[in-house]
Amino acid sequence: MTDQGVKQSIRKSIIALREQLLADIRASHSAAIIERLLKLPQYRQAEAVLGYMNFGAEFESSLWIERALTEGKRLALPKVNRHTNHLDLYWVDDPENQLAAGLWGIREPVVERCEKLVAPDEIEFALLPGVAFTRDGARLGYGGGFYDKLFAGMVQRPALVAAAFALQIVERLPQEATDIRVEWIVTEQEAIDCSMQENI
Numbered sequence: 001m002t003d004q005g006v007k008q009s010i011r012k013s014i015i016a017l018r019e020q021l022l023a024d025i026r027a028s029h030s031a032a033i034i035e036r037l038l039k040l041p042q043y044r045q046a047e048a049v050l051g052y053m054n055f056g057a058e059f060e061s062s063l064w065i066e067r068a069l070t071e072g073k074r075l076a077l078p079k080v081n082r083h084t085n086h087l088d089l090y091w092v093d094d095p096e097n098q099l100a101a102g103l104w105g106i107r108e109p110v111v112e113r114c115e116k117l118v119a120p121d122e123i124e125f126a127l128l129p130g131v132a133f134t135r136d137g138a139r140l141g142y143g144g145g146f147y148d149k150l151f152a153g154m155v156q157r158p159a160l161v162a163a164a165f166a167l168q169i170v171e172r173l174p175q176e177a178t179d180i181r182v183e184w185i186v187t188e189q190e191a192i193d194c195s196m197q198e199n200i
Contacts, residue, residue: 003174007140010170014132014140017167018057026165029188030060033163036186037064037127038071042159046125048074050089050158053099053107058129059163062107065095076117079108080146087146089123090114121156128162128182137181137194138173151180159183166190 001009021029037043049068054061068075077095078087080103090109092098102108117123128147132140139162141147151157160180166187185192 003176006174007143010140010173011131011142014168014170015057018165021057021165021167026057027060029165030063032188033059033165033186034064034067036191037161037163038067040159040161040184040186040191042161042184043125046073046159048076048122048124050076050078050123050126052078052127052129053095054129055104055106059165061127061129061163062095064127064163069093069095076120076123077109078146078150079111080144085144085146087150089117089120089150091117120150121154123158126151126158126160128160130162130164130168130182132168132170132173133162133164133182133185134170134173135185135192135194136197137183137185138175139180139182140173145178148178148180152178161186163187 051065075092076089077092081088098113099107100110130139130141160182161184162182163186166189
């Protein structure tokens with residue numbers, strides 16, 4: 001099987017597993033993940049953070065966003081630019097009024113209601129979505145390569161952190177040279193420092 005075939009197969013099985021989690025289990029897992037995220041020194045020290053709006057059976061990042069805003073963080077959220085096929089980042093301080101359903105039904109910033117980030121390098125802490133991860137930081141996204149492109153272009157890269165359910169951790173993932181690794185993976189069970197893991 002090709003690397004792409006392996007990735008597709010992993011995506012399919014992990015998304016299916018995630019969707020089998022009962023809503024109340026998903027909610028309690030998400031709450032546990034949020035508490036761990038809020039304690040990370042990288043998060044605590046950051047003034048400007050990047051988040052994302054969850055969809056489907058993902059970790060409930062929208063609740064983390066509420067907490068980050070309550071704690072006085074400057075929050076940026078991504079919007080897919082359909083012309084460039086890149087992510088544009090916008091400052092958001094009122095998700096209720098500044099977001100609307102966009103690509104794939106995911107809530108994203110409404111351009112007219114938000115200020116665009118001129119320098120994405122201002123971001124000090126980035127919370128990334130993903131389907132599957134290895135303990136040493138390899139990340140499998142949804143196939144668009146949006147985050148890889150975003151961070152590849154940054155001079156000053158923020159702390160890259162993923163929030164995931166424990167069932168999303170896998171042994172191995174095919175990696176390409178352009179794939180960005182995360183530094184921390186926070187699950188309902190633990191916070192994994194990926195730099196401390198042995199590369200297998």
